[in-house]
Amino acid sequence: LRIRDCMVAKNPKAKKPGGKKKNEERTPLPEDHPFVLALKTLSIPALQDVNTRLSDPTRKLQTKQAIAEELVLKFTIDRNAAPGPREVRILNRVGLSAPIRFFVGTNRDHVEPFWYYYKPSQSKTLTLPVTIHGQLLPKQIDRYTFHAKKGQPLVIHTRARELVPFMSDSVPGWFQPVIMIHGPGGKELAYGDDFHFNPDPMISFTPPMDGDYLLTIRDSIYRGREDFIYQINIGKLPMVTSMFPLGARSGTQATVKLTGSNLTQTKVLLRGDAMAPGTLPKIYSRSFLGAKVLYSVDTQPEVFESNINNTISASQKLALPQTVNGRIDAPGDVDVFCFQAKGGQTIVADILARRLNSPLDSMLQVMDASGKILAFNDDYEEAMNIGLQTHHSDSYVRLKIPRDGRYYLRVSDTRNEGTPAHGYRLRLSLARPDFDVYMVPSSLTFNPGETQSVTVHIDRKDGFDGPVRVDFAGKIPGLRLSGNTVPAGAKSVQMTITAPTIPKPVRGKNVKQPYNIRSLFNTPQTFEFKATSTTGLKSYSRRVIPADDITQAFVLHHLVPAEKCVVMLLNSSRRYQVFVPTKARMEPVRLTPGKTTMMPVAAPSWFLTSQTHVASFSLVNPPKGVTVKAPIIKDGKMLLPITVDPNSDAAKGFRGNLILDVYQSRKPGINPTNKKPYSTRPYPVGTQPAIPCEIIAVKPAK
Numbered sequence: 001l002r003i004r005d006c007m008v009a010k011n012p013k014a015k016k017p018g019g020k021k022k023n024e025e026r027t028p029l030p031e032d033h034p035f036v037l038a039l040k041t042l043s044i045p046a047l048q049d050v051n052t053r054l055s056d057p058t059r060k061l062q063t064k065q066a067i068a069e070e071l072v073l074k075f076t077i078d079r080n081a082a083p084g085p086r087e088v089r090i091l092n093r094v095g096l097s098a099p100i101r102f103f104v105g106t107n108r109d110h111v112e113p114f115w116y117y118y119k120p121s122q123s124k125t126l127t128l129p130v131t132i133h134g135q136l137l138p139k140q141i142d143r144y145t146f147h148a149k150k151g152q153p154l155v156i157h158t159r160a161r162e163l164v165p166f167m168s169d170s171v172p173g174w175f176q177p178v179i180m181i182h183g184p185g186g187k188e189l190a191y192g193d194d195f196h197f198n199p200d201p202m203i204s205f206t207p208p209m210d211g212d213y214l215l216t217i218r219d220s221i222y223r224g225r226e227d228f229i230y231q232i233n234i235g236k237l238p239m240v241t242s243m244f245p246l247g248a249r250s251g252t253q254a255t256v257k258l259t260g261s262n263l264t265q266t267k268v269l270l271r272g273d274a275m276a277p278g279t280l281p282k283i284y285s286r287s288f289l290g291a292k293v294l295y296s297v298d299t300q301p302e303v304f305e306s307n308i309n310n311t312i313s314a315s316q317k318l319a320l321p322q323t324v325n326g327r328i329d330a331p332g333d334v335d336v337f338c339f340q341a342k343g344g345q346t347i348v349a350d351i352l353a354r355r356l357n358s359p360l361d362s363m364l365q366v367m368d369a370s371g372k373i374l375a376f377n378d379d380y381e382e383a384m385n386i387g388l389q390t391h392h393s394d395s396y397v398r399l400k401i402p403r404d405g406r407y408y409l410r411v412s413d414t415r416n417e418g419t420p421a422h423g424y425r426l427r428l429s430l431a432r433p434d435f436d437v438y439m440v441p442s443s444l445t446f447n448p449g450e451t452q453s454v455t456v457h458i459d460r461k462d463g464f465d466g467p468v469r470v471d472f473a474g475k476i477p478g479l480r481l482s483g484n485t486v487p488a489g490a491k492s493v494q495m496t497i498t499a500p501t502i503p504k505p506v507r508g509k510n511v512k513q514p515y516n517i518r519s520l521f522n523t524p525q526t527f528e529f530k531a532t533s534t535t536g537l538k539s540y541s542r543r544v545i546p547a548d549d550i551t552q553a554f555v556l557h558h559l560v561p562a563e564k565c566v567v568m569l570l571n572s573s574r575r576y577q578v579f580v581p582t583k584a585r586m587e588p589v590r591l592t593p594g595k596t597t598m599m600p601v602a603a604p605s606w607f608l609t610s611q612t613h614v615a616s617f618s619l620v621n622p623p624k625g626v627t628v629k630a631p632i633i634k635d636g637k638m639l640l641p642i643t644v645d646p647n648s649d650a651a652k653g654f655r656g657n658l659i660l661d662v663y664q665s666r667k668p669g670i671n672p673t674n675k676k677p678y679s680t681r682p683y684p685v686g687t688q689p690a691i692p693c694e695i696i697a698v699k700p701a702k
Contacts, residue, residue, distance in 0.1 A: 064169060064225075066168070066169070066227075067225060067226045067227050070226065071090065073088075075102070077104055081104050082104070083103075083104050083105055083106050084103070084104060085101055085102070085103050085104075086101075086102045086103070086104060087099040087100070087101070087102075087562060087563050087564070088100045088101075088102045089443055089524075089566060091524065091568065093570075094445070095443075095445025095568055095570065096443040096444070096445050096524065096566060096568045097443065098441065098442070098443055098548050099442060099443065099548070099562050099563075101162070101163050101164075103159065103163075103231060105131050105233065107129045107130055107131040107233060107235060108127065108129065108130050108131065109130075109131050109133065110124075110126055110130050110131070110132050110133070110144075111133045112132070112133060112134040112135065112142065124144075124145065125145045125146065125147055125212060126144060126145065126146040126147075126234075127146075127147065128146055128147070128148065128154070128234055128235045128236070129233070129234060129235025129236065129237065130146065130233075130234055130235065131231060131232070131233050131234075132144060132230075132231065132232040132233075132234070133229075133230075133231055134217070134229070134230050134231075134232070135226065135228060135229045135230070136175070136217070136218065136219055136223075136224040136225075136228040136229075136230070137224040137225065137226070137228075138223065138224040138225065139222055139224060140218070140224050141216060141217070141218040141222075142216070142217050142218070143214055143215070143216050143217075144214070144215045144217075144232075145212050145213070145214055145215075146212070146213055146215060146234060147211070147212050147213075148207040148210070148211070148213055149207065149210050150207055150208065150209050150210050151206060151207070152206070152207055152236060153204065153205075153206050153236060153261055153262055154204070154205045154206065154207065154234060154235065154236060154237075155202070155203075155204055155205075155233070155234075155235065155236070155237040155238075155239040155261055155262060156179060156181070156190075156192070156201075156202070156203050156204075156205060156215070156232065156233070156234050157200075157202045157232070157233045157237065157239065158177050158179055158192075158200050158201050158202065158217070158230060158231070158232050158233075159200055159230065159231040159232075159233075160174070160175045160176075160177045160199070160200050160228075160229070160230045160231075161174045161175065161198075161199050161200050161388065162200055162388075163229055163230070163231060164227050164229065165388050165550060165558070165560055166550045166551065166552040166558055166560070167227065167552070167553075168550070168551035168552065168553070168554065169554065170223070170553065171553045171554075172552075172553055173552035173553035173556065174199060174552070175219060175223075175227075175228040175229075175230070176193070176199050176219060176220040176221075177193075177199075177200065177201060177217055177218070177219065177220075177230055178191075178192070178193045178201070178217070178218055178219070178220050179191070179192050179193075179201050179203070179215065179216065179217050179232070180192075180215070180216045181205055181213055181214070181215055181216075182213065182214040182216070183207075183208065183209075183211070183213060184209065184211035184212060184213070189205065189208070189213075190203055190205045191203075193220060196357070196359040196421075197354065197359060197391065197393075198357075202239065204239060204261040215232070215234070217230060217232065236262055237262060238260065238261070238262045238263055238264070239260045239261045239262060239263075240258050240259070240260040240263070240292075240293050241259050241260045241261075241421060242258075242259045242260075242358070242420065242421035242423065243256045243257060243258045243259065243268075243293050243295075243423075244256060244257050244325070244327060244420070244423045245304070245325035245423065245425070246294075246295055246296060246325065246352065246353075246356045246358065246423050246424070246425050247270075247295045247296030247297055247298065247323075247325070247352075247356070247425050248270045248295070248297060248302070249297070249298060249299065249300065249301065249302045249323070250297050250298065250299050251299075253269055253270065254269075254270045255267055255268070255269055255270070256268055256270055256295070258293075259420070259421065270295055278296070278297060293357065294355075294356045294357050295356065296352050296356060296425055298323050298425075298427065300321045300322055300323045300427065300429060301319075301321070301322050301323070302322070302323045302324075302325060303318070303322055303323070303324055303325070304324070304325050304326070305324050305325065305326030305327070305335055307329075309335055309336050309337065310333070310334050310335070310336065311334075311336060312336055312338075312367075312371065312408055314336070315336040315337055315338040315408055316335075316336070316337050316338070317337075317338055317339070318337050318338065318339045318409075318428055319339065319340075320339060320340075320341065320347070320428065320429060320430060321427075321428060321429030321430065322428055322429075323425060323426065323427050323428070324337065324425070324426040324428070325423070325425055326411065326423070326424055326425075326426060327360075327420060327421075327422050327423040327424060328360060328411070328412065328413045328417075328418040328422040328424070329418055329419065329420050329422065330418045330419075331416055331417055331418045332416055332418065333412070333413075333418045334410060334411070334412045335410070335411040335412070336408060336409070336410050336411075337408065337409040337411075337426070337428070338406055338407065338408050338409075339406070339407055339409070339428060340405070340406055340407075341401045341404070341405070341407055342401060342404050343401055343402060343403040343404050344400065344401065345400070345401045345430060346398060346399070346400050346401075346430060346431040346463070347398075347399055347401060347428070347429070347430060347431070348396075348397070348398050348427070348428070348429055348430070348431050348432070348462055349364055349366065349395075349396070349397045349399075349409055349426065349427070349428050350394075350395075350396050350397075350426070350427040351364055351394045351395045351396070351411065351424050351425070351426055352394060352424065352425040352426075352427070353393070353394055353422075353423065353424040353425070354389065354391065354392070354393045354394050355389065355394055356423075356425070358421065358422060358423050358424060359417075359419070359421055359422055360393075360413055360422040360423065360424050361393040361413055361414040361415055361417075362378075362393065362394060362395045362411060362412075362413065362414070362424060363376075363377075363378050363395060363411070363412045363413065363414045364376070364377050364378075364395035364396075364397055364409065364410070364411060365409070365410040366397055366399055366407060366408070366409060367407065367408040367409075367410065368402075368405065368406075368407055368408075369405055369406045369407070369408075371408075374399060374402075374407075375397045375399045376397075377395040377396055377397050378393075378395060378414055379391070379392050379393050379394075379395070380392050380394055380395060380396040382396075383396075384457065384459050384491075384559065385556065385557060385558040385559060386438070386459065386547075386558070386559045386561070387558070387559075387560065387561060388558075388560070390552070390556075390558075393414070398431060398462065398463060409426070409428065411424065411426060431462040431463050432461070432462050433461065433462050433463055433464035433465075433466075433535070434461045434462060434464055434540070435458050435459060435460050435461060435464050435468065435531075435533070435540065435542065436458075436459040436461075436542065436545065437456060437457070437458055437459075437468065437470065437529075437531040437542055437543075437544045437545065438456070438457045438459070438544070438545050438546075438547040438559050438561070439454055439455070439456050439457075439470070439529060439544050439545070439546055439547065439565065440454065440455045440456075440457065440547050440548060440549045440559065441454070441546075441547075441548050441549070442546035442547060442548050442562035442564070442565050442566065443548075443565075443566050443567075443568075444497065444565070444566070444567045444568070445567075445568045445570060446497075446499035446567070446568070446569050446570065447499070447570050447572045448499060448500070448501045448502050448521075448569075448570075448571070448572065449498070449499060449500070449501040450498070450499050450686060450687075451482075451496050451497070451498040451499075451686060451687045451688060451689055452496065452497055452687060453494050453495065453496050453620060453659050453687055453690070454494070454495055454496070454497060455492055455493070455494050455495075455549070456468075456470055456486060456492060456493055456494075456495055456544070457491065457492045457547075457559060458486055458490065458491055458492065460491065464535070465488055465489050465535075466488055466533050466534070466535035467485055467486060467487055467488045467533060468485070468486040468531050468532070468533045469484060469485050469486075469531065469532050469533065470484045470485075470486070470495065470529055470530070470531050470544060471484060471529065471530055471532070472527065472528070472529060472530075473527075473528035473529055473530045473543075474528065476527060477500070477520075478499070478500025478501075478520070479497060479498065479499060479500060480497070480498040480689070481495060481496070481497055482495065482496045482497075482498065482657075482689035482690040483495045483496060483656075483657035483689070483690025483691065483692055485692070487655035487656060488655075490655065490656060493656045493657055494620070494621060494656070494657050494659050494690065495657060495690050496657075496659065496687065496688075496689050496690040498689055499569055500520070500569075502521065502571065520569050521569045521570065521571040522569070522570065522571045523568075523569075524566050524567070524568050525566070525567045525568070525569070526564050526565065526566055526567075527565050527566075527567050528543070528544075528565070529543075529544035529565070530542070530543060530544060531543075531544050545561050546561070546562045546563075546564060546565035547559040547560055547561045547562060548560050548562060587692070588655070588692035588693055588694040589642075589658070589691055589692065589693050589694070590693075590694050590695075590696060591626070591642060591644050591693065591694070591695045591696070592644065592695075592696055593625075593644040593645070593646040593648075593650070593651035593695065593696070593698045594644070594645075594646035594651075594698070595643075595644070596629075596641050596642065596643045597641070597642045597643075598632075598639040598640070598641055599639065599640045599641075599642055599691075600637060600638070600639055600640075601631065601638045601639070601640050602638075603615070603631075603638040608633055608636055608637075608638060609636075611667075612666060612667055612669070613664055613665065613666060613667065614664070614665055614666075614667055615631060615638075615662060615663065615664055615685070616630060616631075616662075616663045616664075616665065616682055617630075617631065617640060617660050617661070617662055617663075618660070618661045618663065619658060619659065619660060619661075620659035620660070620661055620687070621659070622658060622659075623648075623649065623650040623654045623656070623695070624648050624649045624650055625644055625645035625647075625648020625649060625650035625651060626642065626643070626644055626645075626648075626650050626654075626658070626695075627642070627643050627645075628640060628641065628642050628643075628660070629641040629642075629643065642658075644695055646698055650695050651695070651697070651698045652697055652698075653695060653696070653697030654693070654694070654695040655693070655694050655695075656692075656693060657690040657691060657692055657693060658690070658691040658693045659687065659688070659690055659691075660687070660688045660691070661684060661686075661687050661688075662684070662685040662686060662687075662688060663682035663683065663684055663685060664682065664683060664685045665680050665681065665682035665683070666678045666679060666680055667680070668680055
């Protein structure tokens with residue numbers, strides 16, 4: 001709601017003769033209205049700012065469609081609610097929104113009114129600890145005053161990118177906050193614009209004297225808009241800056257050393273005995289989520305890096321497989337390891353550092369006994385953009401050993417930096433093919449009988465190249481998943497989910513009614529999906545992780561995982577016509593480059609004989625070179641021509657799905673009622689279930 005829409009109330013009784021409404025007359029709000037009461041608390045500059053906004057009804061803060069609307073929500077939080085992040089989705093008659101991040105904390109909250117205009121002398125003095133919620137508009141600088149005592153160790157932790165991970169229409173693609181603290185005399189005492197590689201600043205500050213201190217927050221280049229929101233936690237809060245080691249072996253326990261501020265204990269026991277392998281969060285203090293750390297659990301034997309392995313002659317011996325807990329603890333430090341391998345073996349050396357919030361920018365080299373470099377990697381560029389990570393600085397090498405003998409691994413920092421916080425975990429093993437599966441989007445809305453497309457991404461690891469099948473984790477009555485196999489070697493494929501229709505009740509006495517599908521409608525449902533694969537003698541089963549594809553700075557795309565996949569089935573009156581191939585859905589349609597394939601389509605019977613309407617088809621994100629033409633109705637059947645350009649990328653071979661959008665339009669003619677031409681604009685009928693497709697590769701001419 002815009003402020004100007006809250007100022008006055010509409011008079012619904014004012015109408016023109018004939019029942020038509022005239023220009024809406026408005027009446028002043030009552031004196032006890034919350035907005036009027038809020039105006040009375042504002043200063044003169046703040047009132048001037050409000051008046052500027054209200055006096056020009058055409059003035060908009062932003063013209064971008066993505067942030068053109070505002071919605072005010074009121075949250076009631078239970079006293080016993082566990083602190084931590086939540087996913088909030090907006091639900092209206094159209095459907096579900098993408099998830100929005102909302103954090104529940106334990107500190108006192110101070111919410112900045114979004115129309116307020118702050119001046120240093122006008123800012124309210126806050127009592128610590130406190131959590132500040134604010135928003136930066138264009139060219140705006142927010143200032144807050146808080147009282148602190150001498151020698152009190154304070155932590156100032158900012159969340160901005162953690163709330164809104166990426167922005168599609170700005171550079172670098174997120175809000176980059178800068179925070180400063182000025183003392184009672186106006187001198188700058190602390191400054192922060194990031195924390196290691198994280199753009200959200202977190203600083204530790206000790207006041208030199210009792211008094212009021214000024215906290216200032218702004219964008220690094222003085223930008224601002226409605227989605228430049230932030231959350232600042234201030235107080236004597238625990239802050240973990242690093243830990244070592246960065247993980248433990250599954251089935252064991254490990255004691256890790258913590259470094260930071262306001263820590264009641266510097267050693268914590270990590271229980272790997274009850275954990276499955278993977279990267280897991282560890283919350284040091286539930287009273288403040290800034291003390292969360294990440295650690296890794298693996299099944300391999302583990303060893304600590306020795307501090308005297310800087311050269312090949314002093315290299316540390318390893319055995320296959322083994323995981324090394326090490327760190328580059330000084331500038332110029334280098335860690336060298338040696339191992340024995342047999343010719344023909346495929347070995348993998350994988351560094352986990354940046355993925356565990358370590359500042360290390362690793363560099364990895366594999367050398368033979370003579371010191372010749374056989375493989376080298378700085379940043380693993382083939383890694384998928386998953387989560388908030390934008391710099392894949394962890395190194396990865398997969399190498400086929402040429403002959404039996406001794407080989408060396410050399411680990412260093414690309415920028416020649418090093419501190420005790422530059423920890424890492426080095427996994428040395430034979431290749432362990434595996435995969436993770438992500439499904440986009442995490443919020444789906446269906447009308448009865450509607451079909452929507454989803455994209456499944458496969459993060460293939462250690463050379464895994466097999467096909468992957470995706471299914472519902474449990475029995476979901478009425479819903480159908482089509483094209484649910486990711487071909488071997490493919491990194492992504494589009495699938496479709498078709499919602500059920502609402503069945504009519506069966507009439508008659510003592511007649512068993514069908515399953516009550518109506519209970520699924522108009523209530524958000526949480527669905528789980530599973531991915532399975534069988535390669536050789538090994539079978540895999542993995543949970544499908546819901547995610548959203550978010551654009552960063554116009555070009556880059558990131559898969560941001562969500563906690564759950566939420567599906568909304570709307571009980572609407574809209575119905576969808578189905579045009580599907582007559583062949584079995586599991587049989588792929590085979591296309592030949594340079595030729596037109598006529599695919600039979602089962603269309604509604606009334607449409608095949610219609611003299612007034614015509615259908616058209618459009619491919620959704622097809623492989624380059626695949627086109628569809630207007631359907632042909634012959635002998636009471638519909639044929640859909642599909643052509644593959646022999647000079648396109650698709651001619652090299654393709655296995656996946658074709659997704660078709662169907663449109664319906666009126667044939668040209670004159671409306672006998674008003675003597676005007678009919679509108680021939682096509683309108684969407686719906687997306688059709690996925691069609692498995694295979695394009696036979698064309699062999700190049702000799």
